[in-house]
């Protein structure tokens with residue numbers, strides 16, 4: 463997708479600090495962390511928003527949650543982390559390529 467910053471990260475055109483990658487999913491550290499552990503899990507398929515997910519994407523979206531949770535465990539934050547999907551500018555979505563935030567590493571990591 464042209465002009466999508468996360469598609470450019472997937473393509474290697476913009477650098478990122480990767481935690482995980484396979485043929486469908488990429489996880490990387492957030493550039494402006496809100497908590498000691500804050501990373502993003504994205505599908506390589508360009509889907510703009512959660513509201514654009516179709517039934518065909520059900521397994522892929524479940525995989526984002528599974529991979530994100532496994533990575534949280536590897537970073538010793540599986541006793542308490544927050545999963546956030548923002549949908550739309552009103553909700554604070556800035557990058558229109560669907561992404562799951564994993565936020566942890568401190569008590570009550572509410573703020574984003």
Ligand code: AMP
Pocket residue numbers: 467476478490491492493494495502547548554555556557558
């Ligand atoms: P959202 O507000 O839900 O769209 O979140 C977008 C997130 O992407 C923010 O937390 C940003 O800090 C993060 N972000 C934007 N550009 C980059 C980048 N080049 N590398 C890593 N994270 C980024």
